[in-house]
Amino acid sequence: MGxxxxxxxxxxxxxxxxxxxxxxxxxxxxxxxxxxxxxxIYHHFPGGKVELAEEAVRYAAEFLNAGIQAAAEGGDPAATVDAFVGWWRQVLVKSEFRAGCPVVAVTVESHDDAPQLTKAAAAAFDRWEDTLATCLGNAGVPDDRCGRLARMIVAAVEGATILCRAHRDVRPLDDVVTELKAMTAAAITG
Structure with missing residues (x-):
């Protein structure tokens, strides 16, 4: 069993x-x-479903973070926002709005008996925020705003993803992207 x-x-x-x-x-x-x-499955995950979920959250975090990092290398925060959002857009459209974020799914369903799931989800969100904050800082956003703006991006995109699923339409995500890009540009020039 490899x-x-x-x-x-x-x-x-x-x-x-x-x-x-x-x-x-x-x-x-x-x-x-x-x-x-x-x-x-029992061999690889002796801790049961909680252990599998923890690994799935880590996988999802790293998968998406790799895309953010690749886009961030160009130094353009708008392209980085597009990369972060583009993946969600693709997931929503391909699944006909049935799929969202696995990290959110585990977060909202975590129970007190599995605090490691909440911890893994928080680490995933933190990872995305750190990568976005680094990109924003490299693009010229003042240090005191990088973390807050990165958190705003993650929260807005996750919320927009939920709205897209409810409305079965990508417009909420597109609207959020437009505003996030404007905020990011203003943070660089401001």
Whole structure:
């Protein structure tokens, strides 16, 4: 039972959490989606569903962060916002508005008996904020605004994603992007 099946299960869990949520995703769903051998899930995740969810949140955080970092290398905060939002837009449209953020799904369904899930979700959001803040700082946003503006970007995009799912339309996300780009440009010149 190699790490390939483990990685497939983690990716599948993140994918399924996007559409079904944490509570709506069972081990059998992850096994079926990933094509992994049935017994391997217990081998790779002896801590159960909580351990799998923790890994899925980390995977989702790193996956999206890699896209943000790649866009940030150009030094253009508008392009970085586009990269962050572009992935969500693609997920929404491809899933016909059934899928959202797996990190949000785990966050809103975390229970007191699994504080490590809340901690993993917070770390994911922090990672995105740190990467965005670094990009903003490199583009000339004053240090005292970088963190707040980065948090605003993450919060606005996550909220807009939820609105898009409710309305089955990408306009809320497009509107948020327009405003975020204006705010970012004003922060650089201001």
């Amino acid at each position: 790490t390939d099946s483990r990685e497939r299960m983690v990716r599948s869990a993140a994918y399924l959490f996007r559409e079904r949520g944490y509570s709506g995703t069972a081990f059998r769903d992850v096994i079926a989606h990933s094509g992994a051998p049935r017994g391997s």
